[in-house]
Amino acid sequence: MGLFTSINIAATGMSAERLRSDVISDNIANASTTRTQDGGPFKRSRVVLGQRNSGVDWRTPFVPGERDRGPGTGVKVVGVEKDNAEARLVYDPTHPDAIKSGPKAGYVEYPNVNIVTEMVDLISASRSYEANSSVIQGSKEMFMRALEIGR
Protein backbone atom coordinates (compact mmCIF):
# COMPACT_ATOMS: atom_id res chain seq x y z
CA MET A 1 0.00 0.00 0.00
CA GLY A 2 2.65 2.47 -1.00
CA LEU A 3 2.03 5.93 -2.35
CA PHE A 4 2.10 4.90 -5.96
CA THR A 5 1.03 1.24 -5.80
CA SER A 6 -2.30 1.75 -7.50
CA ILE A 7 -0.70 3.99 -10.10
CA ASN A 8 1.92 1.38 -10.88
CA ILE A 9 -0.69 -1.38 -11.07
CA ALA A 10 -2.74 0.70 -13.47
CA ALA A 11 0.43 1.30 -15.49
CA THR A 12 0.86 -2.46 -16.02
CA GLY A 13 -2.74 -2.57 -17.29
CA MET A 14 -2.07 0.31 -19.65
CA SER A 15 1.05 -1.39 -21.02
CA ALA A 16 -0.93 -4.60 -21.55
CA GLU A 17 -3.65 -2.74 -23.43
CA ARG A 18 -1.03 -1.01 -25.58
CA LEU A 19 0.34 -4.43 -26.52
CA ARG A 20 -3.18 -5.63 -27.30
CA SER A 21 -3.67 -2.71 -29.66
CA ASP A 22 -0.28 -3.47 -31.26
CA VAL A 23 -1.36 -7.06 -31.88
CA ILE A 24 -4.76 -5.96 -33.21
CA SER A 25 -3.13 -3.54 -35.63
CA ASP A 26 -0.82 -6.34 -36.81
CA ASN A 27 -3.86 -8.54 -37.38
CA ILE A 28 -5.67 -5.84 -39.34
CA ALA A 29 -2.57 -4.99 -41.36
CA ASN A 30 -2.17 -8.64 -42.29
CA ALA A 31 -5.86 -9.26 -42.93
CA SER A 32 -5.14 -10.42 -46.48
CA THR A 33 -1.59 -11.77 -46.18
CA THR A 34 -1.45 -15.08 -48.01
CA ARG A 35 2.17 -16.02 -47.45
CA THR A 36 4.28 -15.99 -44.30
CA GLN A 37 7.71 -17.27 -43.31
CA ASP A 38 6.11 -20.31 -41.66
CA GLY A 39 4.24 -21.08 -44.88
CA GLY A 40 0.53 -20.78 -45.40
CA PRO A 41 -1.58 -17.74 -44.72
CA PHE A 42 -1.15 -15.32 -41.83
CA LYS A 43 -2.78 -16.50 -38.62
CA ARG A 44 -4.54 -14.16 -36.27
CA SER A 45 -2.62 -13.66 -33.04
CA ARG A 46 -3.98 -12.68 -29.68
CA VAL A 47 -2.57 -11.60 -26.33
CA VAL A 48 -2.84 -13.91 -23.33
CA LEU A 49 -2.86 -11.97 -20.06
CA GLY A 50 -1.96 -13.34 -16.65
CA GLN A 51 -1.89 -12.09 -13.11
CA ARG A 52 1.43 -10.63 -12.03
CA ASN A 53 2.36 -11.51 -8.50
CA SER A 54 5.46 -10.73 -6.58
CA GLY A 55 6.88 -12.32 -3.48
CA VAL A 56 5.98 -15.82 -2.37
CA ASP A 57 4.69 -18.19 -4.98
CA TRP A 58 3.98 -20.99 -2.54
CA ARG A 59 1.29 -21.54 0.05
CA THR A 60 1.70 -23.35 3.32
CA PRO A 61 -0.52 -23.84 6.36
CA PHE A 62 2.55 -23.47 8.62
CA VAL A 63 3.12 -19.80 7.83
CA PRO A 64 -0.43 -18.49 7.48
CA GLY A 65 0.71 -14.93 6.94
CA GLU A 66 2.31 -15.89 3.66
CA ARG A 67 -1.08 -16.82 2.28
CA ASP A 68 -2.21 -13.21 2.29
CA ARG A 69 -0.81 -11.81 -0.87
CA GLY A 70 -2.45 -8.43 -0.59
CA PRO A 71 -3.93 -6.68 -3.57
CA GLY A 72 -1.50 -8.10 -6.15
CA THR A 73 0.80 -6.18 -8.42
CA GLY A 74 -1.08 -5.95 -11.68
CA VAL A 75 -1.27 -7.76 -14.96
CA LYS A 76 1.43 -9.28 -17.13
CA VAL A 77 1.48 -10.51 -20.67
CA VAL A 78 1.93 -14.27 -20.67
CA GLY A 79 2.41 -14.43 -24.37
CA VAL A 80 1.15 -13.69 -27.83
CA GLU A 81 -0.44 -16.83 -29.25
CA LYS A 82 -1.62 -17.80 -32.69
CA ASP A 83 -5.27 -18.49 -33.35
CA ASN A 84 -5.35 -21.77 -35.27
CA ALA A 85 -8.88 -21.41 -36.60
CA GLU A 86 -9.65 -22.41 -40.20
CA ALA A 87 -8.30 -20.17 -42.92
CA ARG A 88 -10.83 -18.37 -45.08
CA LEU A 89 -11.02 -19.97 -48.56
CA VAL A 90 -11.56 -17.80 -51.62
CA TYR A 91 -11.77 -19.27 -55.13
CA ASP A 92 -9.15 -17.49 -57.27
CA PRO A 93 -7.13 -19.90 -59.47
CA THR A 94 -4.99 -17.12 -60.97
CA HIS A 95 -3.62 -16.10 -57.55
CA PRO A 96 0.08 -17.06 -57.16
CA ASP A 97 -0.66 -18.64 -53.76
CA ALA A 98 -3.64 -20.65 -54.96
CA ILE A 99 -3.65 -24.33 -53.96
CA LYS A 100 -2.44 -26.33 -56.97
CA SER A 101 -3.87 -29.79 -56.34
CA GLY A 102 -6.21 -31.77 -54.14
CA PRO A 103 -9.86 -31.16 -53.30
CA LYS A 104 -9.17 -27.47 -52.59
CA ALA A 105 -7.47 -26.81 -55.94
CA GLY A 106 -7.97 -23.26 -57.15
CA TYR A 107 -8.75 -21.88 -53.72
CA VAL A 108 -6.58 -19.33 -51.93
CA GLU A 109 -6.20 -19.54 -48.17
CA TYR A 110 -6.75 -16.12 -46.63
CA PRO A 111 -6.00 -15.34 -42.96
CA ASN A 112 -8.59 -16.18 -40.31
CA VAL A 113 -8.78 -12.49 -39.41
CA ASN A 114 -12.23 -11.00 -39.06
CA ILE A 115 -11.96 -7.22 -39.29
CA VAL A 116 -15.18 -6.72 -37.32
CA THR A 117 -13.89 -8.84 -34.43
CA GLU A 118 -10.62 -6.93 -34.50
CA MET A 119 -12.40 -3.58 -34.39
CA VAL A 120 -14.49 -4.73 -31.44
CA ASP A 121 -11.31 -5.90 -29.69
CA LEU A 122 -9.71 -2.54 -30.45
CA ILE A 123 -12.63 -0.70 -28.86
CA SER A 124 -12.39 -2.98 -25.84
CA ALA A 125 -8.64 -2.37 -25.55
CA SER A 126 -8.93 1.39 -25.82
CA ARG A 127 -11.77 1.45 -23.29
CA SER A 128 -9.69 -0.64 -20.88
CA TYR A 129 -6.80 1.78 -21.38
CA GLU A 130 -9.17 4.59 -20.52
CA ALA A 131 -10.37 2.76 -17.41
CA ASN A 132 -6.79 2.30 -16.20
CA SER A 133 -6.07 5.95 -16.83
CA SER A 134 -9.18 6.82 -14.78
CA VAL A 135 -7.78 4.71 -11.94
CA ILE A 136 -4.60 6.78 -12.05
CA GLN A 137 -6.60 9.99 -12.09
CA GLY A 138 -8.66 8.86 -9.11
CA SER A 139 -5.60 7.78 -7.18
CA LYS A 140 -3.96 11.13 -7.88
CA GLU A 141 -7.03 12.96 -6.63
CA MET A 142 -6.98 10.89 -3.43
CA PHE A 143 -3.34 11.85 -2.96
CA MET A 144 -4.12 15.54 -3.43
CA ARG A 145 -7.04 15.29 -1.02
CA ALA A 146 -4.72 13.77 1.55
CA LEU A 147 -2.29 16.66 1.11
CA GLU A 148 -5.10 19.14 1.67
CA ILE A 149 -5.88 17.75 5.13
CA GLY A 150 -5.25 20.42 7.73
CA ARG A 151 -4.28 23.08 5.24
Place this chain on the structure above:
Amino acid sequence: MTISPVTVDNFRSRIVSSDEMIDNAVRPETASFEQTLLSAFDKMNSKQQAADSLAQRMIVDPESVDVHDVTIAMAEAGLSLKMAQSIIDRMIKGWNEITTTR
Protein backbone atom coordinates in the same frame (compact mmCIF):
# COMPACT_ATOMS: atom_id res chain seq x y z
CA MET B 1 15.47 20.99 -13.66
CA THR B 2 16.72 18.10 -11.56
CA ILE B 3 18.22 18.28 -8.14
CA SER B 4 21.45 16.35 -8.39
CA PRO B 5 22.26 13.91 -5.58
CA VAL B 6 25.42 15.91 -4.88
CA THR B 7 23.46 18.94 -3.72
CA VAL B 8 21.30 16.77 -1.48
CA ASP B 9 24.44 15.28 0.04
CA ASN B 10 25.92 18.75 0.56
CA PHE B 11 22.71 19.84 2.17
CA ARG B 12 22.80 16.88 4.52
CA SER B 13 26.45 17.36 5.51
CA ARG B 14 25.85 21.05 6.13
CA ILE B 15 22.86 20.40 8.36
CA VAL B 16 24.54 17.65 10.32
CA SER B 17 27.97 19.30 10.75
CA SER B 18 26.69 22.82 11.42
CA ASP B 19 25.16 21.92 14.74
CA GLU B 20 26.19 19.31 17.25
CA MET B 21 22.77 19.53 18.81
CA ILE B 22 21.18 17.79 15.89
CA ASP B 23 23.55 14.86 16.30
CA ASN B 24 22.74 14.71 19.97
CA ALA B 25 19.03 14.86 19.28
CA VAL B 26 19.16 11.92 16.87
CA ARG B 27 18.28 8.80 18.75
CA PRO B 28 19.58 5.71 17.01
CA GLU B 29 16.41 3.67 17.58
CA THR B 30 14.05 6.19 16.03
CA ALA B 31 14.36 7.89 12.68
CA SER B 32 14.89 11.60 13.26
CA PHE B 33 12.85 14.25 11.58
CA GLU B 34 15.86 15.31 9.59
CA GLN B 35 16.55 11.79 8.39
CA THR B 36 12.92 11.30 7.42
CA LEU B 37 12.92 14.58 5.55
CA LEU B 38 16.18 13.84 3.76
CA SER B 39 15.14 10.34 2.77
CA ALA B 40 11.91 11.83 1.44
CA PHE B 41 14.06 14.27 -0.53
CA ASP B 42 16.15 11.41 -1.85
CA LYS B 43 13.06 9.52 -2.97
CA MET B 44 11.63 12.62 -4.58
CA ASN B 45 14.92 13.28 -6.32
CA SER B 46 15.11 9.75 -7.70
CA LYS B 47 11.53 10.08 -8.98
CA GLN B 48 12.46 13.32 -10.71
CA GLN B 49 15.52 11.73 -12.27
CA ALA B 50 13.55 8.69 -13.42
CA ALA B 51 10.97 10.95 -15.05
CA ASP B 52 13.74 12.97 -16.66
CA SER B 53 15.57 9.97 -18.09
CA LEU B 54 12.29 8.54 -19.41
CA ALA B 55 11.51 11.86 -21.07
CA GLN B 56 14.97 11.90 -22.63
CA ARG B 57 14.50 8.36 -23.90
CA MET B 58 11.12 9.41 -25.30
CA ILE B 59 12.83 12.14 -27.31
CA VAL B 60 15.86 10.11 -28.41
CA ASP B 61 14.11 6.81 -29.15
CA PRO B 62 10.31 7.11 -29.07
CA GLU B 63 9.80 3.43 -29.96
CA SER B 64 11.44 2.19 -26.77
CA VAL B 65 9.09 3.83 -24.25
CA ASP B 66 5.34 3.94 -23.79
CA VAL B 67 3.80 7.39 -23.60
CA HIS B 68 1.90 6.58 -20.45
CA ASP B 69 5.08 5.43 -18.69
CA VAL B 70 6.59 8.87 -19.28
CA THR B 71 3.50 10.76 -18.17
CA ILE B 72 3.02 8.49 -15.15
CA ALA B 73 6.64 9.01 -14.11
CA MET B 74 6.15 12.75 -14.47
CA ALA B 75 2.94 12.60 -12.43
CA GLU B 76 4.69 10.59 -9.70
CA ALA B 77 7.54 13.09 -9.63
CA GLY B 78 5.07 15.94 -9.41
CA LEU B 79 3.14 14.27 -6.59
CA SER B 80 6.37 13.57 -4.68
CA LEU B 81 7.34 17.19 -5.09
CA LYS B 82 3.93 18.33 -3.80
CA MET B 83 4.30 15.98 -0.85
CA ALA B 84 7.76 17.34 0.03
CA GLN B 85 6.51 20.87 -0.45
CA SER B 86 3.59 20.39 1.91
CA ILE B 87 5.86 18.78 4.52
CA ILE B 88 8.22 21.75 4.32
CA ASP B 89 5.31 24.19 4.47
CA ARG B 90 4.02 22.48 7.59
CA MET B 91 7.51 22.55 9.13
CA ILE B 92 7.97 26.27 8.47
CA LYS B 93 4.47 26.96 9.78
CA GLY B 94 5.38 25.18 13.00
CA TRP B 95 8.62 27.13 13.23
CA ASN B 96 6.74 30.40 12.80
CA GLU B 97 4.27 29.37 15.48
CA ILE B 98 7.17 28.76 17.85
CA THR B 99 8.97 32.02 17.05
CA THR B 100 5.83 34.11 17.55
CA THR B 101 5.16 32.62 20.97
CA ARG B 102 5.32 35.44 23.53
